[in-house]
Amino acid sequence: MERNIARLRARLAPHGVTLRPHLKTAKSVEVALQVMESPQGPATVSTLKEAEFFADAGVRDIIYAVGIAPWKLAKVIELRRRGVDLAVVLDTVEQAQAVAKASRESGDAIPALIEIDCDGHRSGVLPGDAARLVEIGRALCDGGELRGVLTHAGGSYAARGMQALQQAAEEERLSVVDAATILRDAGLPCPVVSIGSTPTAHYALDLTGVTEVRAGVFVFFDLVMAGIGICNVDDIALSVMGTVIGHQRDKGWILIDAGWMAMSQDRGTAKQAVNQGYGVVCDLAGNPYPDLILADANQEHGIITLRPGADGQLPDLAIGDRVRVLPNHACATGAQHRTYHVVHGASDLVTGQWQRFGGW
Numbered sequence: 001m002e003r004n005i006a007r008l009r010a011r012l013a014p015h016g017v018t019l020r021p022h023l024k025t026a027k028s029v030e031v032a033l034q035v036m037e038s039p040q041g042p043a044t045v046s047t048l049k050e051a052e053f054f055a056d057a058g059v060r061d062i063i064y065a066v067g068i069a070p071w072k073l074a075k076v077i078e079l080r081r082r083g084v085d086l087a088v089v090l091d092t093v094e095q096a097q098a099v100a101k102a103s104r105e106s107g108d109a110i111p112a113l114i115e116i117d118c119d120g121h122r123s124g125v126l127p128g129d130a131a132r133l134v135e136i137g138r139a140l141c142d143g144g145e146l147r148g149v150l151t152h153a154g155g156s157y158a159a160r161g162m163q164a165l166q167q168a169a170e171e172e173r174l175s176v177v178d179a180a181t182i183l184r185d186a187g188l189p190c191p192v193v194s195i196g197s198t199p200t201a202h203y204a205l206d207l208t209g210v211t212e213v214r215a216g217v218f219v220f221f222d223l224v225m226a227g228i229g230i231c232n233v234d235d236i237a238l239s240v241m242g243t244v245i246g247h248q249r250d251k252g253w254i255l256i257d258a259g260w261m262a263m264s265q266d267r268g269t270a271k272q273a274v275n276q277g278y279g280v281v282c283d284l285a286g287n288p289y290p291d292l293i294l295a296d297a298n299q300e301h302g303i304i305t306l307r308p309g310a311d312g313q314l315p316d317l318a319i320g321d322r323v324r325v326l327p328n329h330a331c332a333t334g335a336q337h338r339t340y341h342v343v344h345g346a347s348d349l350v351t352g353q354w355q356r357f358g359g360w
Contacts, residue, residue, distance in 0.1 A: 001031070001034070001219055001220060001237040002034070003235070004218055004219055004220070004221060004231070004235060004237060005034060005035050005218075005219060007218075008201060008202065008215065008218050011201070011202060012201070012207075012213055015204075015207040015210075016207075017207050017210055017211060017212055017213050018037070018042060018212040018213070019035075019037065019212070019213055019215075020041075020042040020043060020044050020063065020196075020212045020213065020214045021035045021036060021043060021044065021214070021215065021216060021219070022043075022044040022045075022046070022196065022214050022215060023035075023043050023044065023045055023050060023054060023216065024044075024045060024046035024047075024050060024216055024331060025216040025217050025219055025220060025330055025331045025334065026216075026219055026220070026334065026356070027050060027053075027335075027356050027358065028340060028354050028355065028356045028357075029053075029054070029057045029355070030352075030354035030355075031219060031340075031354065032054060032057070032059065034219075035219055036059070039057075039058050039059070040058060040059060040061060041059045041060055041061030041062060042061040042062070042063075042212070043059050043061065043062050043063075044062070044063050044065050044196070044216070045062055045063070045065070046064075046066055047064075047066070047359075047360050048064060048072055048075050048079075048360075049357075049359055049360050051064055051079055051084070051086055052075070052079060053357055055079055055082060055084045055086075059084070060083060060084055060085055061085050062084060062085070062086045062087070063086075063088075063089065063113065063150070063194070063214075064076070064086060064088050064089065065089050065150065065152075065196075065214065066089065067089055067090055067091060067095065067115065067123055068089060068095055068098075068099065068112070070098035070102075073088075073098065073099065073102040073110070074102075076088060076102075076110060077102065077106045077108060080108055080110065081108070085111070086111075087110075087111040087112060087113060087147050088110060088111070088112045088113075089112065089113050089114075089115050089150055090112050090113075090114065090115065090136070090140075091114060091115040091117075091123055091125050091136070092136065093132075093135055093136055093139050095112075096112070096136045096137075096139035096140040096144070097139050097142075099112050099140060099143075099144040100139060100140055100141070100142045100143035100144040101143065102144075103144040103145075104142075104143035109143065109144055109145040110144050110145065111144070111145040111146075111147035112140055112144055112145065112146065112147060113147050113148045113150040113192060113194060114133060114136055114137065114140075114146070114148075114149050114150070114179070114183075115149075115150055115151065116149050116150065116151040116175050116176050116179045117151070117175075118151040118152075118153055118155075118171055118172045118175035118176070119153055119154065119155035119156075119171060119172070119175075120155065121153070121154035121155040122152065122154050124151060125179070127174070127175040127176070127178045127179045127182075128178065130182045130186075133179055133182050133183060134182065134183065134186045134188065137183050137186065137188040138188070141188065146188055146189050146190065147191065147192050148180070148189075148190050148191055148192025148193055148194060148211070149176045149179045149180050149183070149190060149192070149193055149194070150176070150192070150194040150195075150196075150214075151172055151175050151176050151194070151195055151196075152196050152197055152214075153168050153169070153171070153172035153195070153196075153197040153199070153200045154197065155168060156168040156169070156172070156197050156199040156200050156228075157197075157199065157224070157228065159199060159228065160228065160229070161229070162203065162229075165199055165200070165203035165228075165229070165230075166203050166204070166205055168199065168203070169200035169201075169203050169204035169205070170204070170205070170206065172195050172200050172204075173195060173204065173206065173207060173208075173209065173210055176193050176194070176195055176209075176210070177193060177208070177209035177210070180193050180209065191211070192212065193209055193210050193212075194210075194211065194212045194213075194214060195207075195210055195212075195214070196213055196214025196215055197215060198215045198216065198217045198218045198225060198230060199225075199228055199230050201213050201218065202218070202230050203230075216331070217329075217330050217331060218230075218231075219237070219330075220237045220238040220330040221235045221236045221237060221238075221330065222236055222238070222268075222326070222327050222329050222330040222333075223236070223268070223269050223276045223279065223326055223327065223329075224269055224328055227268075227269050227272035227273065227274060227276075228272075233280065233288060233326065234286075236326045236327075236330075238326075238330045238333065238334060239325060239326050239327070240258050240262050240263060240279070240324065240325045240327065240333060240337075241258075241284075241322055241323070241324055241325075241341075242256035242257055242258030242262065242302060242322065242323055242324075242325060243256060243257050243258075243320060243321070243322050243323075244256055244317045244318065244319055244320060244321045244322070245257050245301075245319065246319070251305075252306065252314060253303050253305055254303075254304040254305075254317055255301055255302065255303060255304070256294075256301075256302040256304060256323060256325075257301070257302070258294075258297075258300075258302045258325060259297040259298045259299050259301045259302050260298070260299060261299050261300055261336060262300075262302070262333075262337075263278045263279055263294065263297060263325060263327055263328075263333055263336070264327070264328075264329065264332035264335065264336055265297075266327075266328045266329035266332040266333070267328060268328045268329050269328050276293055276328060277293040277294050277295040277296070277307075278293070278294040278295070278296070278297045278302065278325070278328065279293065279294045279325040279326050279327050279328060279333075280292070280293055280294075280325065280326040281293060281294060281304050281323050281324075281325055282323060282324045282325070282326060283323065283324070284322055284323070284324060284348045285346035285348070286324055286346060287346075289315050290312050291306050291307040291310035291312050292304060292306060292307070292314070292315065293305065293306075293307050295307075304323070334356060335358055337356060338355065338356055338357070338358070339353050339354065339355060339356060340353065340354040341353055342354060
């Protein structure tokens with residue numbers, strides 16, 4: 001984890017942009033303090049429960065980076081009255097009008113960023129839709145504050161190879177820089193130009209015009225990121241410990257007490273070149289066994305087998321032996337648990353327990 005954080009900081013330093021980490025991956029104060037620039041932030045969250053949790057821990061600079069629902073503005077105002085500079089995200093005139101109305105009624109200009117659709121992956125305004133951008137911006141400024149523009153290159157998760165990743169990063173950058181230019185040319189403010197995805201953060205060649213980068217899963221990485229080529233398996237900082245509880249030798253199975261309730265049902269590598277099942281199986285030091293995966297899972301039972309097509313042998317694991325399983329998706333696997341047990345390097349000595357929270 002420490003190495004992953006240092007790597008991205010070094011990667012972004014020459015570009016002069018702020019790292020605004022997305023805390024939805026870890027949902028832990030201890031991890032947040034490791035990755036933020038200061039105990040006050042800046043930070044990105046995906047739920048208002050996260051915003052409240054980190055506000056209680058002293059974080060004061062937060063973007064809630066999911067399109068705002070009008071009924072949630074009461075909680076936004078409450079957190080802002082506690083001294084949190086909490087900004088919201090929107091991409092419709094209706095949302096902008098709701099934010100402006102709530103701002104006028106509360107006497108607090110709620111800051112908002114207009115979400116830009118850089119790759120058709122999810123939500124947002126098309127970067128060239130000048131009329132809609134300006135209409136949203138003007139509606140927001142009727143009481144609220146136009147803080148800037150924001151995008152997320154979710155399509156980069158499907159990119160393969162350095163050239164494709166660099167292209168995704170440049171398309172992400174251009175989308176928000178162009179949108180910011182449209183707003184400024186219309187006489188509207190646009191101080192923040194925010195981009196964010198772990199793949200593009202690691203492959204962007206040019207960040208001209210960008211003020212901040214948001215990324216989250218880079219803290220732990222996972223098998224999906226390894227499959228894209230953003231990290232190596234050795235960089236994955238999160239694993240689930242399981243214990244061998246049985247064998248079905250005629251089927252080539254080793255059973256452990258970690259099923260999909262421990263790993264989550266995310267099968268993100270199934271669409272990649274190498275299908276990792278529910279996770280890659282390692283020894284206690286974190287060294288992967290050759291071609292050994294958690295191939296199937298029930299609620300509390302995990303089934304370890306050799307990867308299809310592999311011609312090796314199962315390791316000699318006895319009842320009670322322990323293994324570590326690397327996850328497909330760190331965010332989803334982390335969400336199944338409430339505590340991180342901290343170890344250093346290949347050691348299995350637990351030196352700390354960091355609390356994790358969930359829910360909405």
